[in-house]
Amino acid sequence: xxxxxxxxxxxxxxxxxxxxxxxxxxxxxxxxxxxxxxxxxxxxxxxxxxxxxxxxxxxxxxxxxxxxxxxxxxxxxxxxxxxxxxxxxxxxxxxxxxxxxxxxxxxxxxxxxxxxxxxxxxxxxxxxxxxxxxxxxxxxxxxxxxxxxxxxxxxxxxxxxxxxxxxxxxxxxxxxxxxxxxxxxxxxxxxxxxxxxxxxxxxxxxxxxxxxxxxxxxxxxxxxxxxxxxxxxxxxxxxxxxxxxxxxxxxxxxxxxxxxxxxxxxxxxxxxxxxxxxxxxxxxxxxxxxxxxxxxxxxxxxxxxxxxxxxxxxxxxxxxxxxxxxxxxxxxxxxxxxxxxxxxxxxxxxxxxxxxxxxxxxxxxxxxxxxxxxxxxxxxxxxxxxxxxxxxxxxxxxxxxxxxxxxxxxxxxxxxxxxxxxxxxxxxxxxxxxxxxxxxxxxxxxxxxxxxxxxxxxxxxxxxxxxxxxxxxxxxxxxxxxxxxxxxxxxxxxxxxxxxxxxxxxxxxxxxxxxxxxxxxxxxxxxxxxxxxxxxxxxxxxxxxxxxxxxxxxxxxxxxxxxxxxxxxxxxxxxxxxxxxxxxxxxxxxxxxxxxxxxxxxxxxxxxxxxxxxxxxxxxxxxxxxxxxxxxxxxxxxxxxxxxxxxxxxxxxxxxxxxxxxxxxxxxxxxxxxxxxxxxxxxxxxxxxxxxxxxxxxxxxxxxxxxxxxxxxxxxxxxxxxxxxxxxxxxxxxxxxxxxxxxxxxxxxxxxxxxxxxxxxxxxxxxxxxxxxxxxxxxxxxxxxxxxxxxxxxxxxxxxxxxx
Numbered sequence: 113x114x115x116x117x118x119x120x121x122x123x124x125x126x127x128x129x130x131x132x133x134x135x136x137x138x139x140x141x142x143x144x145x146x147x148x149x150x151x152x153x154x155x156x157x158x159x160x161x162x163x164x165x166x167x168x169x170x171x172x173x174x175x176x177x178x179x180x181x182x183x184x185x186x187x188x189x190x191x192x193x194x195x196x197x198x199x200x201x202x203x204x205x206x207x208x209x210x211x212x213x214x215x216x217x218x219x220x221x222x223x224x225x226x227x228x229x230x231x232x233x234x235x236x237x238x239x240x241x242x243x244x245x246x247x248x249x250x251x252x253x254x255x256x257x258x259x260x261x262x263x264x265x266x267x268x269x270x271x272x273x274x275x276x277x278x279x280x281x282x283x284x285x286x287x288x289x290x291x292x293x294x295x296x297x298x299x300x301x302x303x304x305x306x307x308x309x310x311x312x313x314x315x316x317x318x319x320x321x322x323x324x325x326x327x328x329x330x331x332x333x334x335x336x337x338x339x340x341x342x343x344x345x346x347x348x349x350x351x352x353x354x355x356x357x358x359x360x361x362x363x364x365x366x367x368x369x370x371x372x373x374x375x376x377x378x379x380x381x382x383x384x385x386x387x388x389x390x391x392x393x394x395x396x397x398x399x400x401x402x403x404x405x406x407x408x409x410x411x412x413x414x415x416x417x418x419x420x421x422x423x424x425x426x427x428x429x430x431x432x433x434x435x436x437x438x439x440x441x442x443x444x445x446x447x448x449x450x451x452x453x454x455x456x457x458x459x460x461x462x463x464x465x466x467x468x469x470x471x472x473x474x475x476x477x478x479x480x481x482x483x484x485x486x487x488x489x490x491x492x493x494x495x496x497x498x499x500x501x502x503x504x505x506x507x508x509x510x511x512x513x514x515x516x517x518x519x520x521x522x523x524x525x526x527x528x529x530x531x532x533x534x535x536x537x538x539x540x541x542x543x544x545x546x547x548x549x550x551x552x553x554x555x556x557x558x559x560x561x562x563x564x565x566x567x568x569x570x571x572x573x574x575x576x577x578x579x580x581x582x583x584x585x586x587x588x589x590x591x592x593x594x595x596x597x598x599x600x601x602x603x604x605x606x607x608x609x610x611x612x613x614x615x616x617x618x619x620x621x622x623x624x625x626x627x628x629x630x631x632x633x634x635x636x637x638x639x640x641x642x643x644x645x646x647x648x649x650x651x652x653x654x655x656x657x658x659x660x661x662x663x664x665x666x667x668x669x670x671x672x673x674x675x676x677x678x679x680x681x682x683x684x685x686x687x688x689x690x691x692x693x694x695x696x697x698x699x700x701x702x703x704x705x706x707x708x709x710x711x712x713x714x715x716x717x718x719x720x721x722x723x724x725x726x727x728x729x730x731x732x733x734x735x736x737x738x739x740x741x742x743x744x745x746x747x748x749x750x751x752x753x754x755x756x757x758x759x760x761x762x763x764x765x766x767x768x769x770x771x772x773x774x775x776x777x778x779x780x781x782x783x784x785x786x787x788x789x790x791x792x793x794x795x796x797x798x799x800x801x802x803x804x805x806x807x808x809x810x811x812x813x814x815x816x817x818x819x820x821x822x823x824x825x826x827x828x829x830x831x832x833x834x835x836x837x838x839x840x841x842x843x844x845x846x847x848x849x850x851x852x853x854x855x856x857x858x859x860x861x862x863x864x865x866x867x868x869x870x871x872x873x874x875x876x877x878x879x880x881x882x883x884x885x886x887x888x889x890x891x892x893x894x895x896x897x898x899x900x901x902x903x904x905x906x907x908x909x910x911x912x913x914x915x916x
Contacts, residue, residue, distance in 0.1 A: 159878055162912040167200060167271045169264075174914040176201060179897050179907050182872035182880040185421040187902035191257075191544075192264040194424050195438045197914055199268025199295070202418060206435040206874040207272065208282035209414040211292055212820060214299040214436060217241055217306035222493040224290050230493060234501055235377045237489040238517060240510040240534050241309060245301035247536030252301075258540040262297045265438040269295035283876060284821065303436040308533045310380050310409070311565035314647055315460040318373040318527070319750040321597040325370040326749070335752050335769070338645045339637055341759065344654050346568055346582060346629040347617045349636045356615045356640040361590040364604035368596050369464045373527065375518045381410055383838045383848050385649060386453035387675070388570040389628035389656060390578040392621060397667040401572035401858045404671050405442050405451025406850040408843045411817040413828060413882060415870025417441075417852045421899060427548040430864065430898050432852045439543035442854060444864060446900075447550040448573045449856040453629045455566035455582050458644040459532040461593070461607075463508045463600030467524045472504055472514075476601040482507065508600055509534055528600055530607065532585050537563035552577045552620065559583045560613065568629035574858045580627040581618040582634045586611045591642045611641050626660040628653070630841075650755035651681040651839045668865070671855045676891035677841040683727050684715040686758045690730070693765075694786040703794045718835045719810035728812070728837065729796050734761075734789035738769060738782075754839070761785075809835060816847050817869050817885060819876075827876040832869075834889040853893065861900055865893035 159182055167174075174197040177185040184201045188194035203210065215221055219236030221229035252258045273292050285291060324332045343349075390403040409416055417432040422440060431443015442451045467484075468474040474481040484504045491499040504511040504526060511526035513519040519526060538561060545558035555571045559581055566584030571577070587594075587607040598605040617635050619627055632653035635643060659674055660666070691711055699707060706726050713723030738761065739751040751757070760767060765782040772780050772788075780788075801807050810833045819827035836842030836849070843849050849869075856864040869888045873880040887893070897907045905911065 157875065157878065159873055159875075159880055160910045162910055164913040164915060165200075165271075165275075166916070167196065167268065167914050168916075169267055169271075170196060170914060170916040172916065175902050176912045176914060177899065177902070177905060177908040178910050178912070180909055181419075181884075181894060183419045183421070183897070185423070185897070185899050185902075185908070187423045190424060191426075192260060194422055195261045196264040196268035196271070198420065198422060198433070198438055199265035199270075200272050200914065201268075201420070202433070202435050203269040203272040203295070205872055206414055206418055207269075207292060208284040209820060209874050210269070210295075210303075210436040211299070212284070213306060214302045217245075217302040217309075219489070219491065222491055222499075224288050224494060226494045227496055230491065230499060232378075233491050234489075234499075234517060237491070237501060238503055238510055238512040239309060239377070240503075240512075240529065240531070241302065241305045242489075243487070243505070243510065244308070244531075244534045244536075245298065245305045247534060248304065248539060249297065249301050249536075251536035252538050252540055255538055255541060258538050258544065259297070261438055261544060262300055262540055265300065266295045266297050282874060287821075287824070300437055303434070304539045305533065307434070308565045311384060311454045311567070312380065312460055312531065312533055314379050314382060314456075315458070315462070316646065316750045317460075317462045317594060317597055318376055320595055321368070321370060322372060323749040324368075324596055325372070335756075335760075336645075337756060338643075339633065340645075340648075340650055340753075340755050342650065342654070342755070343633050343636055344657050345632060345636050346580065346634045346653075347619050347639075348622055348624060349638075350623075351617075351619060351635075351638075353638055353640050358588070358612055358615060358640070360641055361588050361593070361608045363590040363592070364602070366599065366602055366604055369599050371464055371525075371527075371597060372520070373513065373518075373597075374520060377512065377518070381848060382647070383843065383845055384409060384454055385456070385631035385843070386451075387628075387630045387652060387656065387841060387843075388451040388453045388568065388580075389626060389660070389674075390449075390570050390572040390580075391626045391660065391666055392578045393576045395625040395660070395665055396857075397665050398857065398859070400574070401576060401578050402666065402668065402671060402855065403444075403449040403451060403570060403572040403578070403858070404675060404853075404855045405453075405570065406675055406853045407442065407452065408849055409851040411847050411849060411851060411869050413817055413819045413870055413876075414874035415851065415868050417868050417870070418872065419866060419868075419896070422547065423899075423902070428898075428900070429547040430896060431854065432866070432868070437543075438540065439547045441543060442852060443547075444856045444858075444862050445547060445549070446574075446861050448546075448555060448571065449858060449862065449864075450546050450549075450555065451570045451854065452567040453570075454631055455568050455584060455629075455634060456631050456646055456648060457566040457582075457584060457586060457634070458589075458594050458646045459564060459566055459584065459586065461530045461587075461598055463506075463528045463530060463598045463605065465504075465506055465508075465511055465526040465528050465600045467526065470523045472524075472526070475506055477507070478601070478603045484511075506600065508606075527597070532564040532566075532587075535563050535585060537561060537585075551575055552579060555579070556581075568634075570627060570629065572856070572858050574860055574862070577621055578627050579618065579620040580629060582616055582629075583613075584616070585613075586616065586641070589642045589644070592644075593642065595644055615640070624661070628656050628660065630656055645753070647753055649839075650753070652841050652843065655679055655681050655841050668855060668857060672865075672891065672893065674841060675850070675853050675855070676836075678717045678835040680715045680717050680724070680727070680837065680840055682754065682758070682839045683713075683717075683731070686731075686761065687713070687715070687727060689762050690734075690786045690790075693783045694790060695783070698787070699791075700794075702798065703791065706794050706797065707790070716835075717809060717837050717840055719833050720808055722806075722808050724809040724835075724837070725807045725812035726793065726797065729793040730790055733792045733796070734785060737772070737785050737789050813837070813846060815844060815849075815889075817882070818847055829882050829885055832885060832889050850888075853888070855893070861898055864896040864898060866896050867893045
């Protein structure tokens with residue numbers, strides 16, 4: 113018995129020792145994680161406890177002031193020292209986030225979280241993000257200044273990494289049991305490709321092809337129009353395009369392939385977008401132009417943005433930076449301000465590839481068989497053997513779908529992606545020039561070579577100019593090109609040319625006195641080139657433009673109010689019709705109570721109201737009910753846009769779209785759908801209330817800002833009291849919305865406000881990890897301390913010197 117007890121005790125000790133020092137599944141080595149010397153306890157720190165640091169390669173001293181919000185104000189004597197310091201300081205506060213996002217971009221998540229990420233990694237590789245990153249870097253190598261600046265940033269990041277000991281690693285490294293690797297210029301390129309992919313638009317070519325095959329062209333065109341009846345575009349309707357002398361590409365005499373694609377890769381979030389606007393001197397309370405920007409992206413911790421001031425004797429910029437990339441992305445300097453919204457242009461097309469045989473070494477193009485190339489993707493998997501994925505490349509781009517990946521098992525057919533994101537361009541030069549720009553001409557120069565992602569770049573200057581350019585490299589497509597799957601064997605289906613950049617839609621100092629964009633249609637029908645409706649917004653833009661048409665001059669408070677505006681124009685245009693045409697005779701007492709609540713609504717999606725919850729539940733069920741029967745068994749389709757769905761419900765109530773095919777004894781109208789969906793919504797809300805309590809909008813929407821590792825709720829913030837929804841100017845959805853709000857008045861020097869839903873530190877144990885969230889939700893802003901003299905330390909808590 114003693115021997116048995118000894119064996120059991122020894123076995124238990126060995127098991128405990130093993131579990132404490134080895135990873136079990138997704139659980140990190142507990143002993144290492146809780147080790148007082150190197151574990152999570154070492155991540156408690158005083159963010160203002162900084163000491164002067166020597167950084168190899170600096171040519172002069174760099175001064176870094178930290179203000180009360182942990183915002184760094186960096187003063188260097190030259191650009192290379194500046195960007196080296198930016199890399200160092202950013203890594204100090206956001207290292208794990210920087211590296212994790214580049215792993216995600218490169219399709220390397222399986223290395224750190226295991227086989228569960230393999231499908232995601234394959235998609236990233238098959239999208240050609242590595243191919244695009246390499247092409248971009250090749251282009252940057254043609255510009256010594258850009259390359260040197262990127263290398264300086266990389267060296268700065270590595271200077272910080274080299275100082276770290278395992279006990280200093282950010283907590284996520286300890287949780288996932290891995291170590292940071294050296295930063296590189298290539299990592300920055302992957303990060304930029306990650307953003308390009310996120311903002312490239314929601315391509316629907318393959319789903320539209322399935323729908324076209326099912327519906328026929330006439331019915332398809334009715335359900336999926338290129339223009340809405342109401343269009344308040346980015347560039348004012350009265351713009352004269354007669355100066356354009358480049359013709360649109362002619363439509364070829366050919367047919368489209370109508371192949372079936374049963375499964376497609378994950379798409380960017382459908383609500384990725386933004387608002388931006390600027391008023392000129394005549395519409396400003398002070399006579400100074402005022403500019404605003406608020407990008408709408410996924411809301412995560414650490415935040416996608418990091419605020420910094422970057423100054424040398426030649427230029428001084430301030431604003432939101434992207435951890436891992438140099439310069440200020442959305443911000444201002446002493447002379448100009450700039451911001452971006454997603455242009456949602458169709459710059460990604462799909463081509464059917466016909467291989468000569470099953471070896472797939474050649475593919476048909478015209479009368480010839482062209483050679484393919486193969487990129488063997490080695491995907492390392494934590495705890496497993498490396499996975500090899502051979503991706504075929506054609507002149508169109510990567511064959512993303514084939515016999516080995518979601519290609520329906522067709523051995524001699526594949527589907528290739530043509531995307532402007534793969535075209536090499538100097539992304540770094542864009543922001544180097546914006547950060548140092550002094551006027552409209554400098555802004556134009558900065559934008560001149562931008563390729564992707566397509567963006568609406570808003571501009572204002574101390575000289576009194578405002579402008580907006582829809583910029584990117586856009587194919588000059590024939591009407592309808594890229595809306596459906598194209599024939600990769602037909603040279604006429606290739607992109608024949610690009611729209612000359614000088615003819616990209618733009619406006620400068622328009623007569624109306626303001627510029628704005630909110631992801632709506634860029635132009636009206638008079639524009640000379642084909643612009644495909646890839647899901648343009650139709651509500652936020654009209655609220656914004658109507659606001660700026662409503663009075664003569666605007667203040668900073670007006671700008672704040674507009675960025676936080678919760679008026680639901682979508683609901684205001686459909687709900688009265690729904691209420692008027694819903695037969696209430698069969699409603700129960702509880703259903704009538706809900707009906708009366710929403711009937712009294714003022715259409716503001718404020719947190720303390722219950723009507724927005726009723727509307728939201730009703731609309732979602734109605735939308736699903738309207739489009740549910742358009743699904744087809746052998747492939748995905750896509751529902752039409754919100755605005756057009758509402759148009760159909762109101763103006764075509766008897767259309768076949770409204771009929772529920774599961775009830776052959778009756779043909780339903782939209783009015784029938786209103787009643788059916790309301791009853792379902794009432795049940796949904798009643799059940800929700802029984803489980804969760806009051807369904808006012810804040811409780812029902814349940815907004816949150818989640819950690820990048822969604823499995824870490826302790827590092828996330830839940831139940832944030834913010835109103836609005838995806839269609840209001842304050843486009844706050846569940847965990848998506850205004851990721852950075854900025855307002856800049858172009859005085860001398862400029863005065864600016866900003867806020868984002870996070871904090872400057874990436875350390876969950878820091879008070880600066882999420883300290884901005886409550887103010888962001890309440891519509892408050894930080895006064896950005898735009899320091900003009902590095903010796904002025906007003907508002908500064910601590911200073912750190914970086915020395916050679």
